[in-house]
Each structure stands twice: as C-alpha cells, then as structure tokens.
Amino acid sequence: MSESGQENAHRTIERVARESYGRLVAYLASHTRDVAAAEDALSEALVAALRAWPRQGVPQNPEAWLLTAARHSHIDLLRHQRVVFEAEPTLLLLRENSPETRLATEFPDERLKLLFVCAHPAIDPAMHTPLMLQTVLGLDAARIAPAFLLSPKTMGQRLVRAKTKIRDSGIPFEIPQEGELPERLEAVLEAIYAAFGIGWDDMAGTDQRGRDLAEEAIWLSRVLLHLMPSVAEVQGLLALMLHCEARRPARRGPDGRYVPLSEQDPKQWSRPLMEEAERHLAEAFKHGRSGRFQLEAAIQSVHAERAHSRQTNWAAIVLFYEQLIRMAPAFGTRAGYAAAVAELNGPPAGLAVLDAIDPEAVARYQPYWAVRAHLLQRLGKTGEASAAYDRAIGLAEDPAVREFLLQKRG
C-alpha cells in the first residue's frame, strides 16, 4: 500500500477511535457489565486495525469492523474470567445477534446507559467524572490523573476498582425510571460539569486543572444532548459551558496575567461559541422547566450581553442568582450572588450576603475570600480587606490568580 494509504489508515483509526470509542465500549459492556473487559477488547481491536488496515485498506465501515474484532476478543477475554458463568447466555446472545453478514452500521447507542452507570449513586462520587472520561471518551489514567491531583498509578487503581464494582455489584445498564431520572441525571450533569472545572465564572477561582478537560467536557455534554435532545437541563449545561469557553481567550492577558470577567475585552470573546450557547439556552427555555444549569447559563448569558450593550444588567443577574440559591444554595452560588448584589446595591449589601454564610463552612473556600476582600476594599476597610486577601491568596491554586490578588491587595 502507498504511503498515503497508510497515512489514511492511521488517520481513520485515530478518528474512529476518538468518535466511536464510547459507543463501542458502551455497547460491549451493556451486555456483560464488564467495562474493563470491553475496553481491553476494543484496544485489541484497534491494534488489529493498525496491522490490517494499512495492508488491506480501510474497510467500508470501520466502526463495524472494530466492533466485530472487539466482540471476538471480548468473548475470549470473558471466557477467561469468572464472569463467564453468569454471562454465558449474554455471550451467546452477543454472538447470535451479530452474524457478520448482517453486521450493519446500526448497533444501539448505549452511551447514555454507560453515563448513568458512571454516575450511579453506588459509585464514589469522586470517581464519576474520571469514569466518564475514560469509558466514554477513552482518555487514559495518565491524562485524567493530573486534573484530580492524583498520580496516574493511583487514578488507574481507583478506575479499576470502580469498574470492578460496576461489574460485580449489580449496577444495571439501564436508563433510570422516570421517578429517579431527575436525580440521576443531575449526577451525570454534575460529573460532566466537574470535568469542565469549577471556577469559570467571574470569581477569581480560575481552575488551571480544569482547563485541560474543558473541551472534553463540552464533547461529553454534546454526546449527552445527542442522546437526550429534549431535556432542558442538558441544553442548559451545554449553554453554560459554551459561554464560559467563549471567554477563554480573554481570561489571560498577553503576559499570562489573570483577567477577571469585569475587565475582559468582549471583543476577544468567541462570537460563534456565544451564539451557539444562546441557541441552546433559548431551546432549553422553551421546555418551561427551570433548572440549575439553565440559571447558571442565563447568568453567563447576561454577562455575554456586554459584548453588544457594553454594560451588565446586574438586576437580571441578581434575579437569576436568587432563583439559583433557592434551588441549590452552594457556596459558589452565594459568593457569586454577593458579588452581583454589591454591583447592584453597593458593597455593604454584598457584604451582608457574605455575612449570612457560616464562616467556618467557607474557611477554605477561596472565592468567598476573594469576593469578601474585594468588597471590603471598595468600602475602604483596608485592614480587613488585606486580611481577606491573604486568605484568598493562601487558598488560590492558580499562580495567575494568586498574582492578580497580590496586586489587588497592594
């Protein structure tokens, strides 16, 4: 085969591995609950493709080719394990259902079930996001680990443990029943949002670790939207992340300096991303069912308005925050609310919001101290402001944010 043919084969393998990884793993695992075996089988299939395709040419339907190859090694792998006892009937089913001749482009997309499995309440919440990144997107432990401040080895072990639990504990590969669906979906959305990284809003909590995974999170949320096209909160989450992502170029100065939202140049915001975010948000609102992510997206949408109107409608932001706090009074939300109230009604009103929070509970919550310091400084309470800045600086993880706060403290 010519060199370009070989290149073509490699490119195709890369593309299919990227786009179809989750679909193939989900489909293979949905019959056996054995995610690790499904992943191993797919890896073997990819290796086989690397050998075969450059010689024989890329098959007409690469995904189907991989599925067939993966299925064979999946059955072999399972035969070597104890799972085989319980899975024997399903293995037969796997085989019967798939006469090679009829192996069409069509096999059910089980990724939604896999997402629900990853975020199942019986799985340690800290592992929801890593599991999704690995099983649905195919990221390896070494890539995932730094974002969670773990060594690749530890992350790898925890992933293995979680997959063993999925296999052995009886977690079903099912879409949750209607009564449980909202709560279960919430866990899926939370996990995707966690991948995106907290602290993308106005507060100084820019999360360096989350940035690397932001695009992966957006991809995951597009997958979820494709699978659940008419759920408002799914669209809300995507809108929220796109709005934040749109500002990525403006979040750092040319010298790497942290630029807070209020000082960002809207001309640097990505128009296409903002417009896409707005489309999703408008679609979400049509369902008439409010939710946490829609409200957070709405707040970001008001901020985005500044690109056209050159001003920020703080009254609208305060209203959205009030609804949000009624729904989910997280510290981040209350700190954001305090900042918005201060813009609308002056720093004392903002401080009053912060004072209502138990200081013990936010002792290590950086955005709280950053907002507090900012408001105290605006009131001219220099001493108290410095102390609050010190807390915020001490708790900051991002060096650029630390630098920014140091300068503000003066």
Add this chain to the structure above:
Amino acid sequence: MQFALLIYESPVAFAARKNDGVDPYTGAWRAYYKALVDAGIYVGGDPLEVPETGTTVRLTDGKRWVQDGPYADTKEQLGGFTILELPTLDAALDWAARCPAASLGAVEVRPLAPHMKRRVTG
C-alpha cells in the same frame, strides 16, 4: 442475582428487642418481612443475637486468642442479614431503603458471590 442486606443496628434498635415484640420497630420488621415474601424476592435470612453475645477468635502463631465481644468496635453493629433475589443493585437499594433498620442504623447491600461458593463447595 442474590443480594445480602447486612443489617447494622444502633443500640436503640437492639434495646427494642426487650419489648416483647410489641414495639413499633419489631412491628415494622414484621410488615417488611411480609412485603419481601409477597414480592417473591425473599431467599432467607436471620437476626443475630445482640453484639454482647459475640465472641471473636483469632489464631496467631498457633495460639488461640479469644476476645469477648464482636469483631468491629463500632456504634452500629451487625444485627442480622436478609438475602434477596433481585435483578439489579438499584432494586436491592430500593428494598434496603424500605428496611426498618435503614432509619435506625444502616443497611449494607452486598451481592452474594456464587462463583466463590462454587470454588469452595466444588
């Protein structure tokens, strides 16, 4: 598949056993047992005597160490177990949540390991 509900009970729950079976806790257990049987999912199970009746044995270097009391020194103690036949963990969690001990202690859900049993029993 089969799941064991491991019933961890608080001292209050254990104390309720002295009340000749007229207390609400025992009444709730009676109703729960009936619901399990009616649902056709009850496989077996038994309550255990109170933790103070437990004796723990260890063999170290050939020497037998016998200790008065249960193995784990925790506030909530294993008070019994129930085995249920159910299709999924979700179903097992639903039944565990209905268990009277869930509100007075904790219920751990664990799948049985029939493959291990086969290995042992041949």
